[in-house]
Amino acid sequence: MTFEDGSEVLFHIGIDTVNLQGEGFSTFVNSGDKVKQGSKLVDFDLPFLESKSIDSTVMVVFTKHKEVSIESKTVQANEALDITCK
Template identity: 50%
Template sequence: MFNILNALNSKKDKAIVSVASGIVFPLAQVNDNVFSKKLMGDGVAVKPDNGLIVAPAAGEITMIFPTNHSFGMKLDNGIEILVHIGIDTVNLQGKGFIRKTNVGAQVKKGTPIIQIDNQLLESKVYDMTTMIIFTNRTEYNVEFVYPEIAKRGKTIIATYQRKAENE
């Protein structure tokens, strides 16, 4: 009994949660070849239904693009994640994106990172699909989960294990 509970807790500790509430789907379905062809790495996409983007796990914010449409983080175990908010949103030059934290900040799973103005961005007809990319996935076995509807900061979208741990 205890071994089963430990296994479940271990898997939960090695999980990435959705950065936004909304519909979750594979990167291959994203309407942008850079992401759908996984040129930046593999991951998961979510179509947000509201304007708050949160940390997918605990770690350090290593980069926030000057236009606030993208950020990177490194988890304590070395996993590197890139979160890219929307398609072609870099063209907005930061309009509609409000930074809630800074580079170097240690954040917990679910910590607010970027607030987006959905009304402004949707009025400009931007696709707000948000990609969560594992940029150093070759060092990890990652299993993606597509729960259809996710709750930001709560719903698991991926589990991982360092390759050396299960070889």
């Protein structure tokens, strides 16, 4: 995701999920789409990942940023995570 100020954030869901070829994931945006705060980006089927012995760790990687504010917390299923880049 690229913010208006040029900050970039990469969201990576799970370890070795690329081998699933999209199975278990539903995306709600496409490359180039503009989104607003609160926009749903992706859903993933946690029980499906677990049934495939996939590590469901979600990584948020800041590749270009000036200042990032993110609340450190454990996020439950269906809970939003607010990220602010300044």
